[in-house]
Amino acid sequence: MPQISEAPSIVGPGHNLATTTDILRDRFAGFLKQVDSIADEANRARDALGEGGVIDKDEQRDPLIAIGLKAGKLSKTLDETRLSTTKPLRDEVSETNKFFEALAARMDKIKTRFEEIVGVYDRKKRDEERRRAAEAARLAQEEADRKFAEAQAAQHSVVSDVIMNEAVVADQRAERLAAVATTAGTGPTKTESGTISSSAPWTCSIDDWSKLDITEFKDQFSTADIEKAVRAHVRKFKNTRPLKGVKIFQDEKTRFRG
Known part of the structure; x- marks a missing residue:
């Protein structure tokens, strides 16, 4: 059985290719006639029941059974034909997906494995960056506290004012470093080859x-x-x-x- 894609255009040379529906209508014209025939027969049988649409005797019942069986048989044939007609297409899609999925899986495996390896190294660097930032913030705060204590202990008012100004500046620096420490090691890392980022989604x-x-x-x-x-x-x-x-x-x- 030829594939749908191999069927010739039904509109003739020099025209655009027919749609898939047009090709199917031409290829399975016999089915269309059978469906229309059974549908017409069903409509006549329904109309014969009158406005109420209720069966009153066996003579009205039996034609409906016969038509129903005929419709069911054709429906089964149509479904079998649909499956056999689309099987080459479904097989082609399946094989195409498998082909590209296999290639992509190899690349994904490489990327994932290298992300794991680089991740170990990157986490160490991020931890070190956080420790350095925290230590810098701690030392800055100690320096500010020392300056405040020195200013309070100074006997001369002018000297005390100078040291107090230094203490304020040191305290402001300590606050900035503390803020830096809270975000240290959390941002992306830019390299010559690409950017490394870290995420921790809940799972x-x-x-x-x-x-x-x-x-x-x-x-x-x-x-x-x-x-x-x-x-x-x-x-x-x-x-x-x-x-x-x-x-x-x-x-x-x-x-x-x-």
């Missing part, structure tokens, strides 16, 4: 699943996620395990089998 590891209280993080799930989980619970346990806020019941539906 976790689950130690005991049995102790998890899902209600604590229910806002993290979408309504669709929650409904999917509820339906899975109902399919598995039926009505043997009730859920608060959930009405569990049997939804009886008629099925055709030929």
Whole structure:
């Protein structure tokens, strides 16, 4: 079976290529006719029931069963054809993804490993920078405190004023160095090859699943996620395990089998 991409344009030479939908309509024109035929037949059968749309006798019932079975059979054929038609495309996409993902994975592994190696060295440098900044702030504060004490101990007022001014300047310097110490080793490091930065996002590891209280993080799930989980619970346990806020019941539906 030729791939869709290999199908010729249905608009003829000298025109733009047909869309995928146009190609499919041309290639599977037989299916379109069958679908239209069954749909017309279904409409006639429905109209034959009258305005109420209710079956009163077997003669009205049997045609609906026959049409329903015919529609179901064609639906199955259409689905099988869809899968066989798209398989080459899906395989191509899958193989393409695997090809590039494998290459990218190798590069990501190299980058991650080197980030780990450089990270050890960088953290040591950052720790050293923080220690130096903290030590400089400590020494500056000690110098300011010494100046204040010296000014208070001075006997001569002029000398005391001079030393007090020096103490104020020293104290201001100590404050600046203290501020520097609080951010030391936290910024990015620029190198000739690139920039190194450090981050510490919050993460976790689950130690005991049995102790998890899902209600604590229910806002993290979408309504669709929650409904999917509820339906899975109902399919598995039926009505043997009730859920608060959930009405569990049997939804009886008629099925055709030929």
